[in-house]
Amino acid sequence: MSEQEIRVPELGGAESVEIVGVLVSVGDSVNTEDPLLELESDKATVELPAPAAGKITRLDVKEGDSLKEGDLVGMMDTAEGGDSGDSEQAGDDAESTGDDKASAGASSARDGDEPQNADAETSGGEQTIQVPELGGADSVEIVSVLVSVGDSVNAEDPLLELESDKATVEMPSPATGKITRLDVKEGDSLKEGDVVGMMEVAGGGDEGAGSKEQGTGSKAQGAAESGAQEETVGAGSARDNTGSQQAASSPAPSPEPPSAAEPSGKRVHAGPAVRRIAREFGADLQQIKGSGPKGRILKEDVQAWVRNQLQSGGSKPAGGGAGIPEVPLPDFSQFGEVERRSMTKIQRLTAQGMHRSWLNVPHVTQFEKADITDLEAFRKDHKTEGEKRGVKMTLLPFLMKACAHALTTYPQFNVSLDMANEQIIQKHYCHIGIAVDTPNGLVVPVIRDVDRKSIWQLAEEAQELAGKARDKKLTNNDMSGACFTITSLGGIGGTAFTPIVNSPEVAILGASKASMEPVWDGAQFQPRLMLPLSLSYDHRAINGADAARFTTLLSKTLGDLRELLL
Template sequence: MVEEGDSLIVLETDKASMDIPSPFTGKIGKIAIKVGDTVSEGADILVITTESSAPVASEEKVEAPKASAPAPAAPVSGGVESVKVPDIGGAEGVEVIEVAVAAGDKVKEGDSIIVLETDKASMEIPAPKSGTVKSVSIKVGDKVSEGDLVLELEVEGGSAPAESAPVAEKAVEKATPAATEEPKASTAKAAPSADQSAVLSEPSRKVHAGPAVRMLARELGVDLSLVRPTGPRGRIIKEDLHAYVKAAVQKSVSAPVATATTGSGLPTVPDQDFSKFGDVEIVKMSKIQRLTAQNMVRNALVVPQVTQFDKADISDLEEFRKGLKGEMEKQGVKLTPLPFLIKAVAQAMVANPSFNVSLMADGETYVQKHYVHIGIAVDSPAGLVVPVLRDADKKSVVQIAKEASELIKKALDKQLKPADMQGGCFTISSLGAIGGTGFTPIVNCPEVGILGVSKADIEPRWNGKEFEPRTMLPLCLSYDHRAVNGGDAGRFMTFLNSLLSDVRRLSL
């Protein structure tokens, strides 16, 4: 079934190509032509059974319309002629989607001057003669019909009609691609591969391509001015588009892999000669430093990250911790605020499982983890490392303190094994006594959350009757917004604050 205006066939001459639309709405009964056939005006194309109010449907024979040929031949003496929209199958108010020439341009007979597009098809209008464009009467977006003025063309005088010089036309066919593109390389040099030569080094001023090729180029996002044409008279054909895309893919694959400190496709920061400003030395980054830089760039580019800031009142926790300090030292346990933080985060993850997931690469699924392993960011002599404390939700604060101390010591002594840094569900990055009131930690993929901890400080807090000094701990929660939303983060932070503010809740 076809509707009036649907494209039936596409015809192409050496000069231009055009879609032939259906003149009727109905059902195709028989097709009289095939790809590769040569047709002329009046040739049978197909038979359509049209719908009508009569008891018996009528059959209509569709014939090839008059080709979109140029207007009558130009006089040999030359002069300025008006170029108008030719027969476009009776369509009215057709939109101009491209104007390929401007005043002062020289065109040859058959060069595309404008491209028209209806809801069903698009077609090029070729220059009827060779000459110089004096003025252009339409612009992109205008609506035109048959007979509307396109441009004024100063025809080249004294040129013989093309039909009387077939040999000259053949010569032009061979010479045009080379003349309108880049000069060929010397035969002494190795010729580029077919795929490399599919891309022009500089955009071509004039592009000759049929509607089907232009539509495919728009779908692929290809700039036709960079595609090397191999069709008749320098026209771009579909095979040229395929070669261009293949060359682009090969170039992308063979391009040097981005360095650790850059992202794929991003420009690098150019090196400078710093020695002219003073004494310098070039120091090679350690493997850990290079991997950290690479991971940080990847995580920063891939993760749509949000950071939420809050402060936890740890006054009672600090009083409790300091009260146990002497007893814990006798047992060989160094009880810092970190074990309490790890225990609190582990419980918060159990209560808020949306933070205990990893997204799959397919973008449609995620892994829900039923274990809680917490990573601890350590500033080691070799660089930033993240040892992982396993099953933190099932261990007491004292157990966590012992294991965390052992992991940190191994990190500082460069004795961590790969297994010690794998399997984390969430990371804690604590600046502790180093200082600062807050920062934005980068999510450590494939985890979806990280907690940044800054230096605690004494601040005045209103208790309902008066201000009193309280120990406040700045917390910075960064999360992957693809897996965690603001509501999840708010509940996580509220629950975490409640545990840190009342140390008794850690035993529940």
């Protein structure tokens, strides 16, 4: 056996992530890419995969811990080649090659793919399991740990379920092997590059594996106990050799306003997500007593503090609360049986974002109907071609193309407002977000350069992103950069609605269910398929006349696709 560190991989620009789920335990066998941790940032939930196949020997983190790129979260034993004593590894070798000699060849093949682990993986060995790229998310929270130490996993098996404010995704195992150490747990926050554990990469075998696991067990327990003391996960003696490096690279906590009752130099133990919520509510963390381990401030502590301030008539929050009193709730149990369920991070942040947008954006909604009779016939004519391409041709790509045409014609819809600097930010690109309803909440993946793509390309990308949304595979990059959003309820029903602008965008289009209606053609009524459209916009950036022109152009374009050629 060869011991390997499990570190947090690159986080794609995120400063830190929170562990919301530890999916493995010490002693578990894992395969490459098996999920070890579930990490959550402020934008996505992802899984941290095992860097190699092997056994988890130590876990230095737990749920709720905050990690950053490169942090050590545990150790793992990776299998060495040439020894058929390990039954699980021998079985893996037989499955892939049919004889014991193939383990060396498999290790050599992995050397080419992962040169950074060449020394460990040539003979199996131990591999670090790190959080992969998060696509720009600052951090992710672990909502579920899908494996335990000692579990055997295959490459790409899910190790963790990670959640951000936009999506829940799984972190795959980086290799085939056995989880030897898990350093994180449910609730921990992780960022790209954080180490969540170690795994023993499938290879030959090692008679010393058992003693190595026993030798590191107490070390993992001590590390887990000390992990809650710091905002960035600590790992006891396992961190001694990397402590100075992590101290230098750890993001400084956001400065909080000094409290009148407390000295400003008081140390506050709180994760990035908690600090962000405190800033939004204008809460002074130094005035809040933490209920977490070692006095760590939790999100519930901030919410309780703000609620108490409002009820007691104290200082009003300066952020997202806007000083608006909360609606008092009765004791619903007096009316019948009730139960309470915690909101997911996506639900919490979506609610906060919608509330913030509704309070800050002066919404106006323009309603229109588009005659899509000919468009629907055209779409159905290409249904067979879509089946050949493996693409389902829906109305959505036509809506995207029509919106891109309207955004180009009326560029005042493709802006954001910088009110602090009194500037309008004009965007010279056309990325459109599409709202997707999933069991885990509403997510908005983004299709880029819509104005430059064909209907077939848009249909294919929309289908792919919708699948990733349902499978919790969306990254922060998949959900960033939109200029405009389309939300469609046509598959469900309804005649019209008022969508909320996804600030800092300035407009959003809602599509309802199309229906046959009698339309006067100048001589008689004709049955036409009419699509209701609802355009909500920020009245600070867009006036009513321009909104009417925008929806009129949309209706005209959807009614005659030849308009796109002009």
